[in-house]
Amino acid sequence: MKIFIREAMVSDSEILTQISFAAKRHWNYPDQYFDSWKEELTITPAYIKNNRVYVAEANERIVGYFSLVEIKNDFWAGKVFVSKGFWLEHIFILPEHIGKSIGTKLVAVLKLKCSEININKVKIFSDPNAKGFYDKLGACYLGESPSSIEGRTVSLYELDI
Template identity: 35%
Template structure:
């Protein structure tokens, strides 16, 4: 298993991983179509952001991406694994790599907007809920989470 910098040619498989992982949580096909633009990873997105893919037996099974919010602060924008790898340590493997990368470059704070169903995962990894916002689905709230590294 390796984590490598994603290439622009990876955009379609990363989009597929994102959409399949989102569908894992039981959202309707109609809702997933509404979110299609937000769940699409473009070549331009890969050029503009830091994107790292998880490769297992020559297959991309997950990825994470992030960008700088302000000095010494990063936003974890995406962290997804294919549904058949959820609950098997692959997400934790990606998160550990991400956190080590942030420590190496002396980032002090990480924020993220969590999929509501993934809040427990992020909590177990050390993130704390600092707020929430309502999504396009009535009464569905996305937790805003934060981790201080100093």
Template identity: 35%
Template sequence: MKIEKSEKEDHKILSEITYQGKAFWGYEKEQLEKWKNDLTITEEYIENNETFKLIVNDKTIGYYSILKLENEVIKLDNLFLLPEFIGKGYGKTLMNDCIEKAKEKNIKKIILDSDPNAELFYKSFGFKVYDKLETSIKNRFLLQMELSLES
């Protein structure tokens, strides 16, 4: 198992991981199609944002990406796994890598917009909800969460 920086050529597999990872939570195919653009990772996205892939047995099974917002704040923009690897500790491996890289760069806070299905996962790392965003699905909200890395 290894985590490496994604190359722009990875955009198709990362898009597929994103789509399948989102589908894992039971969203209707029609809804996933509406989100198709949001779930697509482009070559430009990889070139412009720090994106790291998780490789197991020479297969990319997941990834995460971060956006730099301010000097000491980053946003975890994506963290997805292929469905067959969810619940086996790989998400934890990716999240720990993200936190470690942030600490190495003296980042003080990580923020994210969490799918409701991932709230407990992020809370297990110490993320706290500070607000919520209404989505295109009635009565569904993305949770805005933050993790302070200051001691």
């Protein structure tokens, strides 16, 4: 399967939102989690316009994407501390394409795009189910952080570019 990676267009927002929810649902999270994640997983045309978003296509169909965002100032989101810098905010693959190296290819493009604009580190809040992926990529595990879901944590990583 040949994968083509391109910059997202604002018209991709609906399919990217569908991929976000499908990828999260793959891990059988309770329905109430999705109420908390609704805003976070919804990709709007403005989000695409204001951030660096790239999609992976297979057979002319979008099967995954990533987004890189710049946080200009430290802030607290509830109990979650978000430091300024560049963040891999989203990387989602349709469940039927997980394990086919699409995520690895997306991260290779992320690294290329970051190096082009002199970004040397990217921070990541990782879903617990994605820890192995980031470990395999050689990202540095920094510890656990509270999640937006009460009583749950996410892993904090830093990826050298």
